Amino acid sequence: MAESGKNGTPMLDELEKGPWPSFVTEIKKTAEKSKMSASLLGLLERSYEEKIGHWKHGGIVGVMGYGGGVIGRYSDLQEEFPDIAHFHTLRVNMPSGWFYTSDALRTICDIWERHGSGLTNMHGSTGDIILLGTTTDELEPTFAELTQAGFDLGGSGSDMRTPSCCVGPARCEWACFDTLHLTNDLTQHFQDELHRPAFPYKFKIKCAGCPNDCVASIARADMSIIGTWRDEIQVDQAEVAAAATNGIDIQKDICNNCPTKCIEWDGDKLEIDDENCVKCMHCINAMPKALRPGKDRGATILLGAKAPIVEGALLSSVLVPFIKVEPPYDEIKDLIERIWDVWGEHGKNRERVGEFMQRVGLGNFLEAIEVEPVPEMIAHPRENPYVFYEEYFEEE
Amino acid sequence: MAESGKNGTPMLDELEKGPWPSFVTEIKKTAEKSKMSASLLGLLERSYEEKIGHWKHGGIVGVMGYGGGVIGRYSDLQEEFPDIAHFHTLRVNMPSGWFYTSDALRTICDIWERHGSGLTNMHGSTGDIILLGTTTDELEPTFAELTQAGFDLGGSGSDMRTPSCCVGPARCEWACFDTLHLTNDLTQHFQDELHRPAFPYKFKIKCAGCPNDCVASIARADMSIIGTWRDEIQVDQAEVAAAATNGIDIQKDICNNCPTKCIEWDGDKLEIDDENCVKCMHCINAMPKALRPGKDRGATILLGAKAPIVEGALLSSVLVPFIKVEPPYDEIKDLIERIWDVWGEHGKNRERVGEFMQRVGLGNFLEAIEVEPVPEMIAHPRENPYVFYEEYFEEE
Amino acid sequence: MATERLTDIGPPNYEQFLPPVIKDNYGKWAYHEIVKPGVMVHVGESGDKLFTVRAASPRLLGIERIRDFAALADKYCDGHLRFTSRNNVEFLLTDDSKIDPLIKDLEAIGHPVGGIGNSISNIVHTQGWVHCHSAATDASGVVKAVMDDLCGYFTGMEIPGKLRIALACCLNMCGAVHCSDIAILGIHRRPPQILHDNLNKICEIPNVVASCPTAAIRPATVDGSTSVELDEELCMFCGNCFTVCPSMPMADPLNDGVSIWVGGKVSNARTEPKFSKLAIPFLPNNPPRWPEVVDAVRNIVEVWVKHARKYERMGEFIDRIGWPRFFKMTGIEFEKEHIDDFKYAGLSYKRSAQLRQ
Amino acid sequence: MATERLTDIGPPNYEQFLPPVIKDNYGKWAYHEIVKPGVMVHVGESGDKLFTVRAASPRLLGIERIRDFAALADKYCDGHLRFTSRNNVEFLLTDDSKIDPLIKDLEAIGHPVGGIGNSISNIVHTQGWVHCHSAATDASGVVKAVMDDLCGYFTGMEIPGKLRIALACCLNMCGAVHCSDIAILGIHRRPPQILHDNLNKICEIPNVVASCPTAAIRPATVDGSTSVELDEELCMFCGNCFTVCPSMPMADPLNDGVSIWVGGKVSNARTEPKFSKLAIPFLPNNPPRWPEVVDAVRNIVEVWVKHARKYERMGEFIDRIGWPRFFKMTGIEFEKEHIDDFKYAGLSYKRSAQLRQ
Numbered sequence A, B: 001m002a003e004s005g006k007n008g009t010p011m012l013d014e015l016e017k018g019p020w021p022s023f024v025t026e027i028k029k030t031a032e033k034s035k036m037s038a039s040l041l042g043l044l045e046r047s048y049e050e051k052i053g054h055w056k057h058g059g060i061v062g063v064m065g066y067g068g069g070v071i072g073r074y075s076d077l078q079e080e081f082p083d084i085a086h087f088h089t090l091r092v093n094m095p096s097g098w099f100y101t102s103d104a105l106r107t108i109c110d111i112w113e114r115h116g117s118g119l120t121n122m123h124g125s126t127g128d129i130i131l132l133g134t135t136t137d138e139l140e141p142t143f144a145e146l147t148q149a150g151f152d153l154g155g156s157g158s159d160m161r162t163p164s165c166c167v168g169p170a171r172c173e174w175a176c177f178d179t180l181h182l183t184n185d186l187t188q189h190f191q192d193e194l195h196r197p198a199f200p201y202k203f204k205i206k207c208a209g210c211p212n213d214c215v216a217s218i219a220r221a222d223m224s225i226i227g228t229w230r231d232e233i234q235v236d237q238a239e240v241a242a243a244a245t246n247g248i249d250i251q252k253d254i255c256n257n258c259p260t261k262c263i264e265w266d267g268d269k270l271e272i273d274d275e276n277c278v279k280c281m282h283c284i285n286a287m288p289k290a291l292r293p294g295k296d297r298g299a300t301i302l303l304g305a306k307a308p309i310v311e312g313a314l315l316s317s318v319l320v321p322f323i324k325v326e327p328p329y330d331e332i333k334d335l336i337e338r339i340w341d342v343w344g345e346h347g348k349n350r351e352r353v354g355e356f357m358q359r360v361g362l363g364n365f366l367e368a369i370e371v372e373p374v375p376e377m378i379a380h381p382r383e384n385p386y387v388f389y390e391e392y393f394e395e396e
Numbered sequence C, D: 001m002a003t004e005r006l007t008d009i010g011p012p013n014y015e016q017f018l019p020p021v022i023k024d025n026y027g028k029w030a031y032h033e034i035v036k037p038g039v040m041v042h043v044g045e046s047g048d049k050l051f052t053v054r055a056a057s058p059r060l061l062g063i064e065r066i067r068d069f070a071a072l073a074d075k076y077c078d079g080h081l082r083f084t085s086r087n088n089v090e091f092l093l094t095d096d097s098k099i100d101p102l103i104k105d106l107e108a109i110g111h112p113v114g115g116i117g118n119s120i121s122n123i124v125h126t127q128g129w130v131h132c133h134s135a136a137t138d139a140s141g142v143v144k145a146v147m148d149d150l151c152g153y154f155t156g157m158e159i160p161g162k163l164r165i166a167l168a169c170c171l172n173m174c175g176a177v178h179c180s181d182i183a184i185l186g187i188h189r190r191p192p193q194i195l196h197d198n199l200n201k202i203c204e205i206p207n208v209v210a211s212c213p214t215a216a217i218r219p220a221t222v223d224g225s226t227s228v229e230l231d232e233e234l235c236m237f238c239g240n241c242f243t244v245c246p247s248m249p250m251a252d253p254l255n256d257g258v259s260i261w262v263g264g265k266v267s268n269a270r271t272e273p274k275f276s277k278l279a280i281p282f283l284p285n286n287p288p289r290w291p292e293v294v295d296a297v298r299n300i301v302e303v304w305v306k307h308a309r310k311y312e313r314m315g316e317f318i319d320r321i322g323w324p325r326f327f328k329m330t331g332i333e334f335e336k337e338h339i340d341d342f343k344y345a346g347l348s349y350k351r352s353a354q355l356r357q
């Protein structure tokens, strides 16, 4: 009764109902051509009946010469579902900004139809194209065809994970640097670190063009590169006035929501005290036609975000308050390498850089990576008196 | 050269200059009658020259039957300053609110002139009258005279420390409960716990009549009892109008400073949304003639403040959001005893109740002292997913 | 087609996939406007217009459906489309007369259009029972059930601001639920089993012992063979031991389930990014449609929709009204589990007398 | 006068010390007004008036001076006076014609009147070299020098709000400096010496080892006798070992000194209570008048006086302008020491992109 065909999938069928597109429908449709997908349907129905997953840890599987890019997976019901006894995932590095042409998508589909389950995630949480489920033997052939088509694998394990970015300058008026170009450039520059795990743990990079952070970089990337500016917000007073007559209560909606209360509105002129603006984006978000970020643009680099395992979740914190972001990005690349050197040498196994930074102390960490401490890095100075003064005088 | 007389105290003399009253002048004047004070002057001058104190740990000294109330102190320059070889401090429990009559003060002075250095602190940081410096032999006689005069010792060591309170209803229109009466009542009720150290560590109680917290209870007391109210702020609109014409910009000074922005001012009427008032006191502080706390008064009880030694400083946190504070205060006394029982049994040596509460977990602590958890006790629910679920189902 | 083996070529350069209107206006966009639910236009300094139609996606897509998208892109967008950071699909048009036909075709194949502006967008989620060994619940199924219920907020109902929902099927939080307005988190509630017979063959005992943050795991000899023993009192079900050692499975149908979190955000708009906080410690796994989870999420959403101010994210809303009122308004019971008892517990206590009475 | 030995009688009941006007209006005060610097009047619902004259005190008082106060109380207040929680002395009058003569007499004996309302009141402080074995600096001397310099702010200059200064002579913080607008904290910066010869006689080695929060202390045998050894790298100078063991003295003239802290508060007014934060990691002990400390405090006070808004406490002021600007305005150099590296360090990092650029 391995195939769903046999006695149906009454529980999963329930999930074909309703307005939201159904993953069950996707699996079923794919099952018409793929035995793997058909078996997955059966296995999944079983999980729904039993309220438990049926997958085991994956051993080390992958493509020749790479340590990352494949997640091994084996079923614990191999006899009943032989077609998905192996069900490995390939992580394929997406193009920056997740832009495609129909041809590019079809190419991937054709390759995956020949070599795998025909199921995908568009996209994985880190941003990769996830080719969901194939056997060990199919890994190399799939890889060969992908590379011929111009695609390569993404990261997994203790390596640099696939960097990702927001749509940025391609379709956003607020992009303060070229998120797509930087992301692509870093990905290409660090191919070795991406494919061959050699770090204490994973290292993720996400680039957001402005503080709206549309790739959630501050929560989900070890290094968060977030666009910002250091001059005045560009104001079109006429458009402000227009907005005021188009359902925006400038005092209530804008001024009162400004975190530093640095905007004033006297009824016909908007005054921004840019010295106190913390570039939160709210006023700009609320009046896209009237306000725009300044012209002297760059990024803030933050470090250390991660999920809770095992010391608790972290948000990235400021490492470089402002940096110009221009090709060839040498300053950023050097910084990344200095961080990797220090963390690589002194980090414990499975210790993310954010945890490492806290364990050794931000001050010591900065010394090691040769970055000057500045107050922008902290929310406030220490509250406890336990300073590790490093040397003391002795009597002659 | 023990006496300051010999070759003077050039450094300390510098501290007799200037507009602020001088402690050096105090010691000198007292030295005219007291050898101890004269010696202290010499010893102190030495400390100023050498930039180091000249006191050693005090052993266990005290009065018969008490464990607390005396701080033993010995000089490390006993030969040079024999008169202050012993220089113990007596902590005398002050009257609630630090109110005195001239006679009462003179009585203390006379006793201290007979038996000690003649130097005092009015008052110590915990609130006691500090009789600064005498010998071991003089402890009992001093104590005898003090008690005859109606005074008793305060706390020291691992006991209940001398409770203190703000001036409260005696001279403040904002007192939401009788701080002096409660403080005196608790002090009398817990005499044994005050004089005979039997706790893991010190336990301090401070009572403030309102959230202005004029005794810094939230920062300096293991138990902070802070007055508050739960009905509407009493508003005298006429006085509000008057204030508005007397240099108070109600929108800027009052409304904008309200933490929950629950006050509105339309130019002639002050509207307070008391549901959202967090009783911070600001508006009342700024317009004492116009506004007063509500009439349904009581207190918030908070637990756990302490200085940093050794896990870091703590502020008290909410244990009872609102409680009526009326004699005989049984509810409060029971609560205190339940806390002492649990902490006394499970607390580690030198572990303050605030540290204990955190070590065992506030949830478990509440269970042990039989208090229901309520959201008022927290700033926000947990951010980490590490819940210790206590039981789980097993297959039949 | 035998050719030399290529490696380290990296991803295809995005530039080759950009439509001409983007190439022309790259970095020179002037502003954008929301045309209607799921449709926005970006206007370049040049005056050029780029229309975006955003359609829902289950994220788990078969190749047939991807080919459907490709066909629609050919038909309406000269073959240009993209996916979003929340896994929706976006069609990129220059001719606004094609918008409505496109939407019709998308709805015909079951992909509602929406998610732009103040709306509830797609749920960032993870593998669940479809592919992960670590899952305490399914991902796709819960997401489908919840979004079926909230679909109206995706396709256009007016709400105060953006509301971001995420789901992760275990504490590893691949869905990064730790900073979402509403988060659905799969949880184990039973300490790991210990498969003594093969543990020392499959796992490095020192690593296993080291993996436990609460030191609940100790080396031990169990009938002859070296293994580990567990102090169940100390276990908080993080699953880290299982991650490093397959012989300590956590999954357990009787005790696994779902917890609900609220008030996180990522953007820097108005307020700084916030972590999600625990709202509901436990709801049962009830496939196929997890009704308890669906109701719990809707309840929280409706309280927010009803009472939040314009622009106010969930966490900003709760900060304004205070947690006590949040629990009152939602009818969620406040329990011991809500009180932090991990590393920074003390900082989550209410350390002031500022209370609504 | 041999009588039976009294114990456990507790403090004298405060009621016997209250002046009649207080007894009459106890709990029935209507409002108060500040008459002039150091003088306020409390008006009862009855219309009765209680005038308070607050005078400075060094806290360390000899019996002669206390007798002077008693005499003044007799002369002007029917013998009634009190002390404040910041150790000032308050004279309680009902006849306002006596206010000015009282003030004259007080100033004649060197006790300026002030400290009420928006002013800098007395410095809460501790024992220092006068009586404590643990001191890293003197208390009374530093306080005298600083208040001589700031006396004008006590006697009446207009300032934005209350400014509370505290001093503690070691990390035990008896002055509770951890929540003050400006705090002066004596610090040791050299690890404790170890007096091997008598350590095991005077101290319980397990207690000593346990006392160290950073586990810098280990048991050891030093030429024959059991003692402890120290990993100086791990010492952060908390002094807890010395508190439990006299054979590990910390005091050291070459390295002891003072650190300056800012931005703490206790009241719940406007903002919740706040801890003080490190402003200046180290200033030398420079008796008798600690000029470096005096200048540092004045500098911070003046920046606050000049730039803070009405009612704004130091910490509220800094929260508004941001720490980077605080360091710029005061000219204090930001150093590694300012960055927390203790238990909650991570939470003090700037975890957002909200920055003034």
Ligand code: SRM
Pocket: A071, A073, A089, A091, A121, A123, A124, A125, A126, A127, A128, A129, A130, A154, A155, A162, A202, A204, A219, A220, A221, A305, A306, A307, A308, A309, A310, A352, C125, C126, C127, C131, C132, C133, C134, C172, C173, C174, C175, C176, C243
């Ligand atoms: C596929 C994916 C979920 C998805 O459905 O999209 C995923 C799947 C797994 N993650 Fe993840 N993680 C995925 C994005 C994330 C993210 C989100 C992100 O990258 O933005 C996070 C949170 C951010 C972070 O990195 O902290 C994340 C945090 C984790 C963790 C916890 C790491 C930590 O330090 O807290 C683990 C546990 C581990 O590393 O051992 C983990 C481990 C895993 C493993 C490998 C399971 C394991 O214990 O080894 C999962 C394999 C599932 C499977 O069978 O395919 N995954 N993982 C995501 C990668 C797809 C892609 O490449 O695009």
Ligand code: SRM
Pocket: B071, B073, B089, B091, B121, B123, B124, B125, B126, B127, B128, B129, B130, B154, B155, B162, B202, B204, B219, B220, B221, B305, B306, B307, B308, B309, B310, B352, D125, D126, D127, D131, D132, D133, D134, D172, D173, D174, D175, D176, D243
């Ligand atoms: C006399 C006094 C300072 C003063 O000049 O006023 C004082 C003096 C001492 N305190 Fe204190 N503390 C005094 C109020 C405080 C306060 C403030 C308060 O009570 O409001 C605190 C901070 C609040 C708190 O309790 O945490 C305080 C926190 C400490 C600590 C740190 C306790 C902690 O848990 O962090 C210690 C160290 C210890 O207990 O071993 C300590 C220890 C000491 C010792 C006994 C020294 C020692 O290590 O044994 C000092 C004796 C000095 C001497 O020679 O007389 N003292 N101590 C205060 C008591 C006078 C009185 O009874 O009125």
Ligand code: SRM
Pocket: A097, A165, A166, A167, A168, A171, A172, A173, A174, A212, A213, A214, A215, A216, A285, A286, C032, C040, C083, C084, C085, C086, C087, C088, C115, C116, C117, C118, C121, C122, C124, C161, C162, C164, C179, C180, C181, C264, C265, C266, C267, C268, C269, C311, C313
């Ligand atoms: C397409 C996408 C970027 C991408 O490369 O894929 C995107 C695109 C835009 N975002 Fe975003 N955001 C996108 C994910 C995000 C995320 C990340 C996430 O949700 O995981 C965030 C952070 C969410 C959070 O804080 O938890 C995000 C926070 C914002 C904000 C801030 C909202 C707020 O008030 O907090 C704005 C400003 C606004 O909406 O007014 C914004 C605004 C925008 C604008 C209006 C920017 C522009 O001028 O084009 C874009 C389209 C409007 C809209 O409402 O979607 N975008 N945006 C992502 C669409 C996801 C989706 O399918 O729904």
Ligand code: SRM
Pocket: B097, B165, B166, B167, B168, B171, B172, B173, B174, B212, B213, B214, B215, B216, B285, B286, D032, D040, D083, D084, D085, D086, D087, D088, D115, D116, D117, D118, D121, D122, D124, D161, D162, D164, D179, D180, D181, D264, D265, D266, D267, D268, D269, D311, D313
């Ligand atoms: C006398 C005294 C209570 C006592 O029992 O001794 C007292 C008395 C008054 N305080 Fe206080 N406070 C006294 C210590 C405190 C303390 C504790 C401390 O400083 O250690 C605080 C907390 C300080 C802090 O937050 O760090 C304190 C915070 C306040 C506040 C809140 C100020 C603020 O904006 O944060 C007010 C309200 C106001 O001033 O508008 C206040 C107001 C008052 C009023 C006006 C209350 C009243 O209506 O009578 C009293 C006299 C005015 C004044 O300015 O002194 N009192 N007051 C204390 C005088 C100390 C001194 O000699 O200067």
Ligand code: SF4
Pocket: A166, A167, A168, A169, A172, A173, A174, A175, A176, A208, A209, A210, A211, A212, A213, A214, A215
């Ligand atoms: S992060 Fe900023 S630049 Fe990037 S898409 Fe979002 S709003 Fe635009």
Ligand code: SF4
Pocket: A257, A258, A259, A260, A261, A262, A263, A272, A276, A277, A278, A279, A280, A281, A282, A283, A284, C270
């Ligand atoms: S961007 Fe944010 S901080 Fe700056 S002015 Fe606008 S709302 Fe204020």
Ligand code: SF4
Pocket: B166, B167, B168, B169, B172, B173, B174, B175, B176, B208, B209, B210, B211, B212, B213, B214, B215
């Ligand atoms: S705490 Fe409140 S009641 Fe007590 S004196 Fe201060 S202001 Fe008055």
Ligand code: SF4
Pocket: B257, B258, B259, B260, B261, B262, B263, B272, B276, B277, B278, B279, B280, B281, B282, B283, B284, D270
């Ligand atoms: S007491 Fe505080 S919170 Fe309440 S209304 Fe006045 S200012 Fe607002």
Ligand code: SF4
Pocket: C126, C127, C128, C132, C133, C134, C135, C136, C168, C169, C170, C171, C172, C173, C174, C175
């Ligand atoms: S969240 Fe947990 S169960 Fe879900 S995919 Fe990630 S690791 Fe697997």
Ligand code: SF4
Pocket: C191, C192, C211, C212, C213, C214, C215, C216, C217, C230, C234, C235, C236, C237, C238, C239, C240, C241, C242
């Ligand atoms: S689940 Fe976590 S806490 Fe429990 S035993 Fe495993 S590692 Fe330890």
Ligand code: SF4
Pocket: D126, D127, D128, D132, D133, D134, D135, D136, D168, D169, D170, D171, D172, D173, D174, D175
């Ligand atoms: S602060 Fe330290 S040195 Fe000063 S009195 Fe207290 S314990 Fe002694």
Ligand code: SF4
Pocket: D191, D192, D211, D212, D213, D214, D215, D216, D217, D230, D234, D235, D236, D237, D238, D239, D240, D241, D242
């Ligand atoms: S001073 Fe503190 S840190 Fe240093 S050794 Fe002593 S106890 Fe340890």
